[in-house]
Amino acid sequence: MTRNTITTAGTGNAPKSPNAAPPGQAGRRGAVVEFTGVSKHFGGHRALDGFDLTLHAGEFVALLGPSGSGKTTALRALAGLESTDAGTILIDGVDVSLLPTSQRDMGMVFQAYSLFPHLSAGENVEFGLRMRGVAAAARRSRARDALALVGLDDHYDRFAHQLSGGQQQRVALARALVTEPRVLLLDEPLSALDAKVRVSLREEIRRIQTELGITTLFVTHDQDEALAVADRVAVMRDGGIEQVGTPEDLYSRPASPFIADFVGLSNQLAGVVRHGFAELYGTKLPLVDPSQADGDVLVAVRPEDLEFSGDGVAGVVVASSFHGSLRRTRVRLADGAELSVQHVVRVQPVPGDSVRLRFCGAPVSVEAVAVSR
């Protein structure tokens, strides 16, 4: 069985949807998706507030954010499962805001197990093709190919209750892909799985996405997951985008202490900006954004940008924990501030040890605040 049976848009037996790619784009799998000023209110709560985001063709974008930040609402708006109050959603330049879900040509994998319990895995995968009027023989053949793509071709006749959680989500992925949709939507599909299966399946999803080149929007609240699989990560807060960038950008050049704290670990410390530098415990640190105005600020410093040194800020070890390839130690400074330091495992401080810390001088993100110092 070869997996290239699921190929490019328009090569299958499915009839063209009203939004099929224009002739110039036939053969290209991924579609361009544009959210422009999308807003959505639930009662008095603003779930989306002028949400803007563009997904390039074939791109894997992760929407990351805390609970209630609006990431799932954005994905559901794209799927047509939530109406929007304002703004437009374009797919390949066509406004789909008012199209019903069934005509948007999307594939979606849900957080909850969503296989139809009365159908076998194969029949589940066939479902979308059946809705498109594909002949029975072609349906079965394509369903088998899709199941082979996720490594479950020998589970065609199994029912949902006969599959593990990971297998159910892989069948759901095959079901979402078999119709060759223009956009793949993943709504926290790994959150119900155990840690080992999560890692394995997220790599599997990325492999298949890269292979098919399908534009993918992946909603997650797990930063590791987002950083590991996405081409770009959009961090959401209060219904809007806080920062969009590559995983490396987000981690090393966070636009705000919120991003620094949400993506990876960070120490949030009160400091002062003067002449393009953040001053912290007598150390001058370069800024991610050198145009930052002078004044009191909250500075975000990564634990790996601190090190034990003979001539730094004095403190006392509060706790130290082992994390396999590294160790993290919490140190309380004389002013009561607590810092987390990441270091090699062979250094093993114990609570009560007196130590000195040095800032490595890596760029830091700051946020202007009224700080009482």
Next chain:
Amino acid sequence: MTVVRQAGDRTRRGARPGPVARAGVAHAPSRTMRAVLLGGIGLFFLIPVVAMVEFTLRKGLGGGHDASRWIALAQGGLTGQYRQVLVALGNSVGLAVGTVLIVLLLLVPTLLLVHIRFPRLRRVMEFLCILPISIPAIVLVVGLAPVYSLLSRLAGSGVWTLAFAYGITVLPYAYRAIQANLDGVDVRTLSEAARTLGAGWGSVLFRVLVPNLRRGILAGAFIAVAVVLGEFTIASLLSRVNLQTALVVVSKADPYTAVILSLLALTFAFLLLLLIGRLGAERTRPRRRRPIGGRP
């Protein structure tokens, strides 16, 4: 091609079949306990049935038993004075079908709509559906009398109009049966999954939701049939003829034959239960298919 297999990603072959496997399911009773429970319940229902059979076999004041009344009824058929029972049975079956249709066409879509689109209305829906159980039939009739008076002028006084009243009386039972099934199925996610796969609302309803609610719908339908076949008060007070009112009339002239007919009605209901139970059995085996490309 890389076929992925993970540790901890095992197939749950022994898992309990059903739409949603729930954690914390209690252990099944032992075989002995099952036998005791089923035997006790069986006796509870069997004793009055045996008493009815014994009554129909009595010879009269002289004592002794024979099957003469059963034979006479079988040879004579439902003719003469019993003809009305046959008509009444037809009325009741027609009413049962009408009531089931009301339940299916009104209650099921409404419950689904509430679950999928208006979950906040669930409490209100539950209150409205359970309400009729707290209203005695006689009170219901007092309230329905003026409505039926109007209905008679508009649509005649056909016995079929009773289906509207029966639709109300079976509402609590049908609601509980369907609701219990709905609670075990994530209808919202299933309907959304179907819609993203290109299904319109019709396909969502008939290809996804109804098959997964089959047990609840059939249970609701059966309860509706059982309630209608056993209903007397409303039909009697609204002067309509159904099986129960006809049996009462027959019992005044020939109590033995009335009991025989009651037993036959009971058997009919029992067979109906078996049939519905059979239809409601879940499909856990795949349909047989022709192999594709030489694959079994």
